[in-house]
Amino acid sequence: MxxxxxxxxxxxxxxxxxxxxxxYGALSYVTNSLFPLPAAGNVTxxxxxxxxxxxxxxxxxxxxxxxxxxxxxxxxxxxGWGFYWNWSLGNGLMGMIPGLVMLAIxxxxxxxxIIKAVLWGLGGAAVGMLVASLTEMFVxxxxxxxxLVGYFTPSFIGNAVVIVxxxxxxxxxxxxxxxxxxx
Numbered sequence: 001m002x003x004x005x006x007x008x009x010x011x012x013x014x015x016x017x018x019x020x021x022x023x024y025g026a027l028s029y030v031t032n033s034l035f036p037l038p039a040a041g042n043v044t045x046x047x048x049x050x051x052x053x054x055x056x057x058x059x060x061x062x063x064x065x066x067x068x069x070x071x072x073x074x075x076x077x078x079x080g081w082g083f084y085w086n087w088s089l090g091n092g093l094m095g096m097i098p099g100l101v102m103l104a105i106x107x108x109x110x111x112x113x114i115i116k117a118v119l120w121g122l123g124g125a126a127v128g129m130l131v132a133s134l135t136e137m138f139v140x141x142x143x144x145x146x147x148l149v150g151y152f153t154p155s156f157i158g159n160a161v162v163i164v165x166x167x168x169x170x171x172x173x174x175x176x177x178x179x180x181x182x183x
Contacts, residue, residue: 020055020067025074050166053121056099064095090132097124108175
């Protein structure tokens with residue numbers, strides 16, 4: 001990426017954020033009813049998390065935040081679950097945090113850059129799902145144990161599996177497409 005700063009916010013970030021949100025929301029909707037996890041609430045296995053993390057890594061923290069917040073809101077609405085601001089915020093953070101590594105990723109096929117992206121993705125998943133789960137104590141009136149064991153643990157583990165397996169595939173595919181276009 002040839003950008004001045006990872007915090008740049010303009011038309012490009014809005015467009016990529018909207019594309020990421022549409023993809024994340026639609027793909028989440030498809031899997032929300034297919035892959036429920038044993039959890040205290042509507043926690044599902046979402047392969048689309050890899051798309052969210054990728055958009056953050058490739059296009060920066062604002063894109064990741066928009067894609068996660070709006071995409072989760074869209075996916076939940078399509079699934080008939082309603083709007084849960086804390087989970088949309090958590091998903092936004094899950095996309096934003098990996099976006100902080102954007103400027104350090106120079107080769108989407110390089111093992112070191114893939115590891116950086118995966119580690120930042122795992123960090124984003126940990127922070128995002130922890131924020132969502134802990135705020136559920138105030139929003140939903142649950143206790144700390146339910147927040148950590150019933151919400152955070154299944155959501156983080158599911159997201160971690162997706163990030164470790166699918167994010168490298170997306171990065172390598174992106175690199176192949178970009179190189180075939182001469183970028």
